[in-house]
Amino acid sequence: MHFYVDENATLYPPINYTYSDLTIEPNPVVVGKTVTVTVNVTNLGGKGNWKGETVYLDVNGTEVKARRTLKLENNENTTATFRLTKKELGDVPAIINISIGGLNGTLVLQEKTSAATPTSGAGTGTTGGATGGKQKVPGFTAVPAIAAFTFVLVYQYRSRKRRERN
Numbered sequence: 001m002h003f004y005v006d007e008n009a010t011l012y013p014p015i016n017y018t019y020s021d022l023t024i025e026p027n028p029v030v031v032g033k034t035v036t037v038t039v040n041v042t043n044l045g046g047k048g049n050w051k052g053e054t055v056y057l058d059v060n061g062t063e064v065k066a067r068r069t070l071k072l073e074n075n076e077n078t079t080a081t082f083r084l085t086k087k088e089l090g091d092v093p094a095i096i097n098i099s100i101g102g103l104n105g106t107l108v109l110q111e112k113t114s115a116a117t118p119t120s121g122a123g124t125g126t127t128g129g130a131t132g133g134k135q136k137v138p139g140f141t142a143v144p145a146i147a148a149f150t151f152v153l154v155y156q157y158r159s160r161k162r163r164e165r166n
Helices: 142-165
Strands: 017-025 033-045 052-060 060-071 077-084 096-098 103-110
Touching: 017 052, 017 096, 017 103, 033 052, 033 096, 033 103, 052 077, 060 077, 077 096
Parallel strands: none
Antiparallel strands: 017 033, 033 077, 052 060, 052 096, 096 103
């Protein structure tokens, strides 16, 4: 009679961690500021590994040194919190993909703005910034767009009048 013993076997069913509610705050954020990433983790399986299971955070597809080891009983849940700094996020404006346990989120790193630079404008297609102000989005603003549209209409009208005279 022969017996086989698996070294990795446990007396309990394996854990089954599920992840939900990935949040990234603040978002967008100014380059150099700290960002807090949270995710809810629930063990839907058994007791599993008594040493705990590690939750990994990836930035742009690369695992960063931000990780948390959790020991959750069956049906227990908790929130894993990560703080990301300039070291993990970089020091240039970018759009960064953050993922934990199959959940994905996007972080927008923005340039630092000087105090003398206006941060709002009427009809400029703006979005809220980390400080609650509005920041310009590159491209046409309302006034030049209306002026260009008016110019085209006037040009077409005059061209039509010239053709009618001839």
